[in-house]
Amino acid sequence: MHDVAAAAGVSRGTVNRVLNGGYVSADARTAIEAAIAMVGYVPNTAARNLARRRSQAIGFIALEDPALLLEDPNIGAIMIGANEILSLADQQMVSLVIDSDRDTQRVSRYLSGGFVDGAIIVSARSHDPITRLIAQIGLPACFVGHPPDLDRGIPYVGIDNTGSARAITARLLATGRRRIGMIAAALDRDSGADRLTGFREALGSHFDPALVAEIPLYDYAYGVKGMRALLDREPLIDGVFAASDAVAAGALESLREAGRRVPEDVGIVGFDDSSWALRTQPPLSTVHQPARDVGRNAAELVLLQLRGKDPVPESILLDSPVVWRTSA
Amino acid sequence: MHDVAAAAGVSRGTVNRVLNGGYVSADARTAIEAAIAMVGYVPNTAARNLARRRSQAIGFIALEDPALLLEDPNIGAIMIGANEILSLADQQMVSLVIDSDRDTQRVSRYLSGGFVDGAIIVSARSHDPITRLIAQIGLPACFVGHPPDLDRGIPYVGIDNTGSARAITARLLATGRRRIGMIAAALDRDSGADRLTGFREALGSHFDPALVAEIPLYDYAYGVKGMRALLDREPLIDGVFAASDAVAAGALESLREAGRRVPEDVGIVGFDDSSWALRTQPPLSTVHQPARDVGRNAAELVLLQLRGKDPVPESILLDSPVVWRTSA
Structure with a gap:
């Protein structure tokens, strides 16, 4: 600003008024704008905001x-x-x-x-x-x-993770499935823990803890593993709630490997309604998250x-x- | 800092010395540290860095x-x-x-x-x-x-997009394909334009501009459309270079719809070696990007x-x- 003022032949106060929209004569404004272009002055916004105690x-x-x-x-x-x-x-x-x-x-x-x-x-x-x-x-x-x-x-x-998990599990139950498992992910987060709670609530007395495979993350590769674990534990499994669409996509991969048809042999539902949901074969029944x-x-x-x-x-x-x- | 100095009964200069690691008496240091805890002072790093003209x-x-x-x-x-x-x-x-x-x-x-x-x-x-x-x-x-x-x-x-595109197209050619097309994406970027150049160079006199489907983005949904366009233009197409793995995944979807087997009827290669590459059926031959x-x-x-x-x-x-x- 010092350089701008010197080049324009005005005081720093006048430069300041131009920068902050105050009154200056048309001549001074023209001189200052030319000086700004000449010296390549860029206002230091970090400094200004600091003076105002905000960073924006x-x-x-x-x-x-x-x-x-x-x-x-x-x-x-x-x-x-x-x-x-x-x-x-x-x-x-x-x-x-x-x-x-x-x-x-x-x-x-x-x-x-x-x-x-x-x-x-x-x-x-x-x-x-x-x-x-x-x-x-x-x-x-x-x-x-x-x-x-x-x-x-x-x-x-x-979102109400518990309520939505309950709703989609109930819907899966209503398709006539008898042995329903869950691939439960991220139980250290509210979302993961709540989805498991909703699943358990929907199944009520039919809930079987042996049919819950726990995985650490909402992740495709863990979904592959989780589904393999469920198939090992219960070959007659006919319904799966995967804690996310990515997990469901991984589970579909394992079901394909194991020669199970979806939805004929096993019905599977996800959670998120992310881009995964429309890309799997078949497309996923899921819970829409308004992200x-x-x-x-x-x-x-x-x-x-x-x-x-x-x-x-x-x-x-x-x-x-x-x-x-x-x-x- | 004013509050800290007042609470500790010392000057602001002394507080400043404690904060910046200068010498002060043990008593003054103890008083200042207690005062800092009491008034809840947090150094404004933005202000300090500004004084040093760097933001880190x-x-x-x-x-x-x-x-x-x-x-x-x-x-x-x-x-x-x-x-x-x-x-x-x-x-x-x-x-x-x-x-x-x-x-x-x-x-x-x-x-x-x-x-x-x-x-x-x-x-x-x-x-x-x-x-x-x-x-x-x-x-x-x-x-x-x-x-x-x-x-x-x-x-x-x-990376050398041109060279890698040339290399993977040559490899695709070497599998015996006769009618090779490309789904070219993002031609307004160096990456997109260079991949098309490499493709054209590898095919030499076999290059047929009618077998290039242009799409705006490296995107699954555009890959689906690009492959449909190529199948319309040349039903005998037997090789495809997709400009990215996501595009290749979309192309696989169109090929499945059209009843073409991969790699038997159509060989397809991608670019990126991203997580898409291992998730498609079959897994993609591609170019590894060390992202x-x-x-x-x-x-x-x-x-x-x-x-x-x-x-x-x-x-x-x-x-x-x-x-x-x-x-x-």
Whole structure:
């Protein structure tokens, strides 16, 4: 700015007025604009925002194994939905990858260091240091999904995983299946644990814990393994609830290997209604997750806190209806 | 800091010395540390870094339709590779979504506003405003892939798309196929254009432009359409080079619909060696893209510019060998 003022032959105050839209004479404005072009001045927005104590940026963090991020079309859709709303509010969404303890520490410093005004956290778990930090420093935030023990006044956006799991299991039961198993994934997340609960509730006295294969992640390769385990334990299995569409796609692979026809011999249902659901043979009956809308709502809840005027809802649950196709 | 100094009964200068590791008496240090805990002071790192004129953050931007980001396992792998190296250098990678003109403008301000020290740009195109801006403001940067007309001293990391496309087409020819077509995607990117060039070079005088179906994106759904177009134009087609694995997976779907067996009736090859390649039936013969390594190298090239000591190579080309499976 010093260089601009010198080149234009005006004071720094006059340059400042031009930059911030205040009054200056037409001559001074022309001289300053020419000087700006000449010296290649670019306003340091980071400095300006700092003076105003805001960064105009919102962090987006998915606390998932990054390898899984690549496979999970939901997280991308949540991110795009959130970006859509933040963009309209002129907020820069910055998404931060966490792949190591070193990342966790650095991201913690970033979140508490004035670089963002808020954060959206996907798949938070109760013992996660990022989750604790956000509660501690009081950063305006919103969870997508919620840690099981969350009780710290941070709102969340999600779906009724239990209810939807119950609904799709009931629908599978209604097709006349007798021996129904589940490939249950990610039981350390609310989504994974709740889907298992819904499955158990729908089966009631027919629930058989031996017919639950547990896998760590919502992942195709684990779906292949989970289905093999179920076939080993119960060759007469005729119905399967896979905890996600990717898991269901893996299960279909194992059923094909084992020579079982779908849906004739085994009916299978998934969860997510992601791009996987339409690509499998046959296309999956599943639960529709409104992932983009989840992202949009999470962004709204962060903006609401930043505006600091209206009361912030504790949580928003969006509809997640069953979509019935031909895999069961 | 004012509050900390008041609570500890010392000057702000003394607090500053404790925070920055200078000498203070043991008593003063104890008092200040207690005061810090009491008032809940968190150092504003954004302010400190600003004073030092660095943000310790590197932007990561993929100039692709965000809907495609969700489908493309390569971009995620590039991102994870880049994060790995940046993390070791204690740099925060911030990834920025561009989904609208509004996003382009805001991201441009972010990049030029002091929020990042450098940037990694994936899939830059020549007319992209972000590409122009980066060249203009001289931000330390690295491209993954390169805009066709790039001549601005910005290094890039990539693979030899032309050479690999030539190699896999030659291999497909060697299986005895007579009527080979290509589903060519993203011809406005260097990767897409180069793969078509390699295909044409390998076929030489056998190249028939009627057997090239053009689609806009590396995408499953377009792969389905591209293959239908080729089958319409040449029912005797017996070999297909799909510009990516996702496109090949879509093409397999069309071939199944049309009752063609793979590889017996039609041999098909892809490009990427992404998770798609192992999930199709049969698994895809393809070109291996070392996506994580591409990300790692791109991060190294940005760090090299930030250190400002050693010369920066103009480009790094990584090996991308043919991986032969059973789809051809």
